[in-house]
Amino acid sequence: MFPINVNGETHRAESSPDKPLLWVLRDELGLKGTKYGCGVGVCGACVVLIDGEPNHACMVPLARVGDRKVVTIEGLSADHPVVQAWIAEQVPQCGYCQPAQMLSAAALIERRRSPTDADIDAAMSGVLCRCGTYARIRRAVHAASARKPGAPKPLRLPELLSDLPPDAGAAPNQWVWINSAGTVTLMVNHSEMGQGALTALAALAAEELDVEIEQVRTVFAPADKRYENGYWGGAQFTGGSSSIRGEWARLRKAAAKTRLRLTEAAARRWGVDAGACRTESGCVVHAPSGRRLAYGELAEAAARLAVPRRAPLKQPDEFRYIGRPLPRLDIPAMCLGKTRYGIDIAVPGALVAVVARPPVFGGSVKRFDDKGARAVPGVRQVLAIASGVAVAADDFWSALRGREALRVEWDAGGHARLSSGRTERELTAALDRKGRVVKDRGDAPRALKRAQRVVESVYRTPYLAHVTIEPMNCVAHVRRDACDLWVGTQHQSDTQEVAARIAGLPKSRVRVHTQFLGGGFGRRLETDFAAEAVELSKALGVPVQVIWTRADDLQHDRYRPAHAMRVRASLDGNGRPAAWMMRIAGSEFALEGIEMPYAVPALREEHVEIESPLPTGYWRSVGASNNAFAIECFIDELANRAGRDPLEYRLALLAKAPRHAAVLRYAGERAGWGAPLKAGSGRGLAVYESFGSVVAQVVEVSIVQEAIRVERVVCAIDCGTVVLPDAVHAQLEGSIAFGLSAALKEQIRVASGRVQQASFEDYPILTLAEMPAVETYILESGAEPGGVGEPAVPVVAPALANAVFAATGRRLRRLPLRLGASQARRS
Template identity: 45%
Template sequence: MKRRTLLLAGAGATGALIVGFAALPPRSRLGEPDALEGAPEVALNGWIRIGADGAVQLVMPRSEMGQGVHTALTMLVAEELDVALDAVQRVPAGFDSLYGNVAMFVGGLPLHPQDREHPGAGVRATEWMVRKLARELGLNATGGSTSVADLWEPLRLAAATARAKLLGAASLAWRLPVAEMRCEAGVIHHPPSGQRAGFRDLAARAAITPVSGVQPKPRSAWRVIGQSVPRVDVAAKVDGSAGFGLDVRLLDQWFAVIRHAPALGGSPGAVDVAPALALPGVERVVRLPPYAAAGGADAAMAVVGRTTWHAMQGARALRVERRGRPAGDLDSVAIAADLAATARGGDGHVFHSRGDAATALASAASHVEALYEAPYLAHVTLEPPNCTARVAAGRVTLWLPTQVPGLARAAAARVAGVDEDAVDVHVTYLGGGFGRRLEVDVVAQAVRIAMDCGGRPVQLVWPRDEDIGHDFYRPAAAAWLRAGLDAEGRVTALDWHSAGDAIVPRWMARTLPALAGPFDLPDKTTAEGLYDLPYAVPHQRIAHSATRSGVPVGYWRAVGHSHNAFFSEGFVDELAHAAGADPLAFRLRLLGEAPRHRAVLALAAERAGWGTPLPEGRARGLALHESFGSVVAMVIEVSARDGRPHAERVVAAVDCGTVVHPDGVAQQLESAVMFGLAAALHGRVDIVAGVVQQKNLPDLPLLTLADTPAIETHVVASEHPPTGMGEPGLPPVAPALANGWFALTGQRLRRLPLAGPEAAA
């Protein structure tokens, strides 16, 4: 496919071009066959090709990091081409803008859910333009719980079009009516005459057969979508043949280990490399500059060895003069105090306003106010950051687990001083992503090391203490929440102000320097989960003050929703208590304008047995939250274990639109519960004198089997297009657990993590 360049300029004649661009619909996402030019297979469009053996090949642009996206997307193709799931092969996508993620950009707009449900002309125009711009930018990213939502229509249309082309090719070849043709199991056949031909026999003719008016199958004809099928990656992960980044092994490969200065923002000064080079198996030591220092990614040293063990021993033997952060050492306690003060006193950017919150608050019969706080969090993917790079003969080759292959390619090209076309990227399975692999720091480092290794491939790996100690953290945050109630206990006003670092401008400065502007625009991720409440409160003012703590921050699973849901749903529970109302009834009364949310909440409460007796020592807490287009309600049965909250049973209901793979939905929700409980009970990053205190998994415990509750998932049937599922199950976990603890003990927890004594109000 020919790549198009979008030029945006000032005024005059160029202004007319911009107006013309705005008036046109977004470019087709079907793609042309020449997007796969040069391949031995026959391309029927930009997404579907037929292999020499007749197998259907799906051009796969999204990364598999355990979320099951390869299975769900393969199901869409299998459905439209009437083939078995295992008859569809997945081949890596190239770097054409066709494979960019449009839904991620549209989802990043700071729109209220009600505006999305009932969009006016302004909202429709905004989404239209963002969709067009995203299509031209073509950023291939796996994130934001958007993979299925983004490709729901393009992949079904691409497969349906391929099917129509194959049927048309048979009709032309046999001179028989296309309406009498049938497509089944990789074969086109004509029942009346008995003629049959496999996909491979018709592929070349099908590629040049014109079709029009193609539509995907109606829901009533689905045989694959909506069924629970075995995941396509299970067998390889069970027998060990699945290839992750750390599994890469190449001829003459060396291994490298990173070593940063202990303090965030610090750097190595004078270095004595002799003790390291004296060790057997150590090949060299490489000094690494601070790539993208404006947003993190500090300077470091790397030791190269014949094995990872040799490199680790060499890294430990280095004698390094440690330099601190030039602007002064960071301290998480001081940062938390500043955030609390900012939340209490600042005005911030108003993300949502309705009515007159100040006047309504002043005239309210009663008031409730509270400060909620959340700490920094590390990603701690089970597979630590790694990248294998080879720089030879003017080309760069990468093997790595990444959520952004195009950005990895661009970073490698910048470091090596070559064109992007001279960089090849091989995306492996990801041993967890959670937003950490939206970063390309490890790519830049690996390429710089490889440039010093004479054409040998080098695998760079970060040891766990480096991973935790130099992450791009989920921002710490605080929220000062105030509400007014009338004499009947109805909420009349909300005035909420939060504070915390903005992720998007920092991430863009690191990964998209050409697009990162000199000014910070309001970042939706800072206030999502606060400004976009479904509750019908007549007077609202929801604002956020974006801070600059100096701590490197990045995307973390569920992003702002991960802590803002704890703030909002914990406070809503406080309002129910202040009104003397049952938490369920209180929320249902506020959801008069949100039938979708009501249905989800009612289903979760019914399946959890809300209001029915529980054994002694147990209580229920609930939370409701929308994120990434999906609504999740969660009821957690809570008990006390060693004086701390313990989840005994989790009942969740979800509306995520059309469900492609039911088992996948359940698995993602269970994963989010486990991930969310571990974070709610144990997750924190403490920074003292600039140094992260947590070093390894014992400092940030994962949930054990003994701590794992029974988890139930219930889905609200929907005919809307699919929405996100990788992240929406996480936000309700912490507030439901905290609300259950209050119901059990009368103790209100307003600070994460919930297990420490400092969590109590």
């Protein structure tokens, strides 16, 4: 037993001396604000303060803590300058890494009262943020260090629930409950992974209900066909930048109809005409007499009234919340370490399991020796499951040590000779095959054959991982007649269906309790990690939490596919494209998100689908992330061949695409397009439409000793009507960081059928020190809302590659971008 001082209190830890402090804090003391992200001291998610200095809790054995004082995020008071600054600057997106960011910031401002940007870079770059909140982190550190003593801003913690509470009250429909106190409980059918959906949907409901946003508490909806995605339909899931697009009309109409029923209930009680009544701040008011009734007094009666066929929606000039500055409801809890993610769920009696999976794709278990694993204290069971061999134990640390002691002989299967080079050769060969014609206007092949000036290039993109900072995890509890899952999922319907199949139960007996997600990016649309938890719980007869390690996460992902595109175009006498032909090779996820806005008389698009030997899935912006790179770089090549300015060249071809032209022109103006830059620097631009929105970016780079440094990114978006303006800016900032990381750093490498990377050391992502200055602008068009979480991602890589060309004269046609003989050629 070890005495340990945490947040000013002395505890007695009963763990073994070599157990990492991280798991003592989480498992024994219940301090879940300290997060697991990699387990090898690279991601920084587990940072705590020990005697005031940041330490990776995953790397500090309990025995080394001694009498030193440990502070976790729970030890920062609500009035701490860092907490106040983080909330004021609205820093978090998914929030998973933010406790570590805040503790690092607290230590920094304690030793340097006025830190410089260089100080911030040095102190904060060891904590990774996949959401890309770096610009806001920097602002918040400066704000915290400058905060004057005095009364802090009062902190309100809205109720954020994963299950419907018993005091919800009356339910006029499947979205809204109102209790006698007037509290509105809103059922949220989308997952919250940092995009601000929870707050935006609450704003839509509060707007049309005519209640104060402070009256609204939220509940994540159970898996139920009534809550299917309002944009895509067919299932309940969050993806494709659809949270607001799907519920913009549906949720507002439901709230407006509820408002009418409340008004009618009040009118009947008073014996007056409903037309003489109005609503405000959760009350119905009879204008002539001044009488008023709170919604809580009317909810029961209103729920019994017939649902009106129509309800007028508010007009933009009546909006109180839509399009107005509104802080996110979930950020205060994130900044106090109170948000519960899937990995934080603790079900009484649960075992924790890790799974040894075949290292080669398509491999299987031949046999295994579990004697060493079973000898590890805390290990309770070792068993084969569909995905490999599972070790179940009292806690994660014991299960992980048990897996390390496990001996498995694998059958490599048919992919033992798979490599990255082989995949590229297959994609290259596919470009020489005739593909399925998807678009065909004019006769591009004939025009190209007759043309005098033809430009041709091939662009390549690699496999990419999602690397959410919260690894995959799920808790399942299977009983004879029911199954419960606690999971951060993007796909409630598939999770329920898979669990029902494995548990042998009807779907109606499977309950999915959605938790906050520590990043999604499409990875949590999959159900592999949930399936493992259900299978293990059924086999062992107890609740089981499956947790993946970072190596598991990297080596068994559902990857963004690799792809190749060959583009050919002919130029007329004025240098404009007369014919354009593109042939795209890749798996299905790479053969979508293809948009060609430029006016070209003859256009042909062909797809050559090849089966991916690696499992692939949805990755933030999906195929647009592959294809925008090729299309927007190639149009830049044509401008260069025509001797034209890249901006003016594009604008001349966008006469029939006014939204593209508007954001492109605006981004160029704000970036100072055409203004001189210092030697070794360059600007590049790109514009692309995806998920109902159009984004343009201008990137400025400097080149020093063949290293690409991004100095500035200017981004403009037309996403139609905006619900939460600050959340839009946050998503653009984060998307730029995500896109830069992919463009400069990321690629999955395969050799002998195995992914070679195992941590953020060999699969690095962008750090705070590498984040450029970012400016974001919103051009509202009055259209219905478009997507926001993904459309800025595809634009980054081509704008960056075009900037590198402007600075060096070398054209990079392969991601990630590298300046070198094998990567670049002069154009």
